[in-house]
Amino acid sequence: MKTLAVVSHKGGTGKSTLSIHLSVQAQSEGRDTLLVDLDNNSSTVAEWASIRTDKQPLVVTAQVSDITELQQQATDEGFELLILDCPPYLNDDTDLITKLADFSVLPTSPRFADICTLPRGIDKIHQPYSVILNSCTPDPVNKTSFKTEQVFQILNDSNIPVSPVHITRLEAFTESLNYGKGVTEFQSNSKASKQIKTLLDWLYTVA
Template sequence: MLTIAVFSQKGGAGKSTLAVHLAVAASRSMKVILVDADQQATVANWAADRKQPSPFIARAEPSSIEQLLAAARDEGFDLAVIDCPPHAAPGTAALLRAADHIVIPSQPTMPDLAATARSVALARATGKPHSFVINRAPTRAPEVAQTIAALSTGGVVSPIVIGDRCAFSRALADGIAVTECASGSSKAAAEITDYWTWLSEHMRKEETWQTQQAAA
């Protein structure tokens, strides 16, 4: 079972929203558990109004994350997505250590860029690979390209940019995700689908590289 932790040191980066839409997109072809480890409980509140059975939603404290993931593996889950707290709260490191890959979303703003340095430091301390994704990006703003260039010095940056679209929050308010909306061909749905495709392929390459290194 692969495990992704979605983490950002700065609130407002759209971390929980991204975790939800990512997990739902992945659940179209995999058995997915979405773990709400954030005290704000955004994922749990979204799930309370949800009718669809997938992804499976679970609440977890950092102290119990390993047990929860072990149980998920036994139940045949293919992927776990962990929505981490928005700051380096006590136990956050344990959540990141439990992941195979850490996703760090960032808005294309100076405060967000400053916060990513702290996010990267914590990710590197766990020894787990990470990647960035530009989230809540305004359309055709020059700051997007500047942010991608700045982030690329600290790790891999997704070529898929997630726009600042009302569709994301509107879907959550209805207990669904953008890939489940009637307008499945919307730009929001396409962005999430393309991002999941890129991320899953990137993680497969990481896994292959790590296997080769272990065998060397």
């Protein structure tokens, strides 16, 4: 079983959004997936699950202190993927969680305020991990926007690992959640769906 931790230094960066869409896509590719809501304050994943009719991927809420046991249980029950949607901070809990994970991702927007605070606590994340640029400005000709490319280069130059797959700011990512769906179920051929599929493929090459 692979364990993927989705972490970040602040709220609103897209942890829950990416956790949900990646879980749904992984499940639809036939990988039995357990999605864990570890953010007891926001509970976005649990709320989404409460309006979802489909029972897969399985969603549970948990405390960080339960995570070792939960990972063992998920392995014993034959899950192939465990996705941990983490609380909005990087601290000793992050250290524990990302040590357990095969790979961790840190979504952030490529905007000034988010990038400025990014280095804070980043040493709490165990390798291997990667920053994912999320909510990037959509480009009309489907190219990476100049700003996204610029931030990608800055992170690269700072030796902060950053995914080559970027996620654009698209309404479909938000809208699908209102229906208890992942975007790949909601609009399977959309640009948003293609990005999630590409991101999951990439994660399987690195994790």
